[in-house]
Amino acid sequence: xxLLHAIETARAAGDPDRFVEAIPYFRFLGLKLRETPQGLxxxxxxxxxxxxNPLLPALHGGVVGALLEAAGISQLVWQSGLQTVPKTxxxxxxYLRSARPVETFAQGxxxxxxxxxxxxxxxxxxxxxxxxxxxxxAHFLLQ
Amino acid sequence: xxxxxxxxxxxxxxxxxxxIRELGLELTDAGNGRGTMRLAYQERxxxxxxxxxxxxxxxxxxxxxxxxxxxxxxxxxxxxIATLDLRIDYLRPSTPGKVLIxxxxxxxxxxxxAFVRARAWNDDPQHPVAHCVGTFMLGSPSVRRPRPxxxxxx
Numbered sequence: 426x427x428l429l430h431a432i433e434t435a436r437a438a439g440d441p442d443r444f445v446e447a448i449p450y451f452r453f454l455g456l457k458l459r460e461t462p463q464g465l466x467x468x469x470x471x472x473x474x475x476x477x478n479p480l481l482p483a484l485h486g487g488v489v490g491a492l493l494e495a496a497g498i499s500q501l502v503w504q505s506g507l508q509t510v511p512k513t514x515x516x517x518x519x520y521l522r523s524a525r526p527v528e529t530f531a532q533g534x535x536x537x538x539x540x541x542x543x544x545x546x547x548x549x550x551x552x553x554x555x556x557x558x559x560x561x562x563a564h565f566l567l568q
Numbered sequence: 569x570x571x572x573x574x575x576x577x578x579x580x581x582x583x584x585x586x587x588i589r590e591l592g593l594e595l596t597d598a599g600n601g602r603g604t605m606r607l608a609y610q611e612r613x614x615x616x617x618x619x620x621x622x623x624x625x626x627x628x629x630x631x632x633x634x635x636x637x638x639x640x641x642x643x644x645x646x647x648x649i650a651t652l653d654l655r656i657d658y659l660r661p662s663t664p665g666k667v668l669i670x671x672x673x674x675x676x677x678x679x680x681x682a683f684v685r686a687r688a689w690n691d692d693p694q695h696p697v698a699h700c701v702g703t704f705m706l707g708s709p710s711v712r713r714p715r716p717x718x719x720x721x722x
Contacts, residue, residue, distance in 0.1 A: 491625020
């Protein structure tokens, strides 16, 4: 019920960060959500604890995957009025460039939403949106 | 025979990879193109506060890490590798409070690409939480090559 309340108050207040506050792992990553005309922008802060390759240095690939998944879930919850967290059925992550440990953005598009399943495409980038560091497509189970 | 000592890999990962250290992700076995890692349950990694189930992104992180180990131990000498893609199927929710174990196998290495599969489970490997197939690029440049600057008009 806590989660439902958080989603409802986030939507009522137009403040998607209240949704982030309700999800422990999103808080752990330090995610921020901003409403834009194109949908929710998911922002991952540059943080040394998220580094997976200290030599480059680069963000851990799992963290990049987590950001894409989080952006997909958030967009879905925000736009479709879901009252529970959608469950990931499958996610395919393509790693396009090494992601440096700096602020990273991700935005998802719900390609198709059915009654039970939604298909979402997400891209992540750093300084230059035209040079994505990773992309994903995922299927989520809706309840 | 692998040229990489599994114990050294696990120790080096925990010591030198900040995100592995942050999660306390332990390498429990490695060698000959295989690896096993374990992650203790932590409330800060929960994705659904109603159920206490871990977020999928955490499972992605464990799987990406263990796939990297499997690739490294399949190679004759350590080289830089980079994840090219991962497809993860979530077969059932991870049980709240339970350790997550992930095992990966690198089943094919070519000149430029390594192919891996992995699964993660709580108690029983026959009832996995997640299944994954992925590919890794081998020998990725560790330093960005400077791009030639575009010719400026004379």
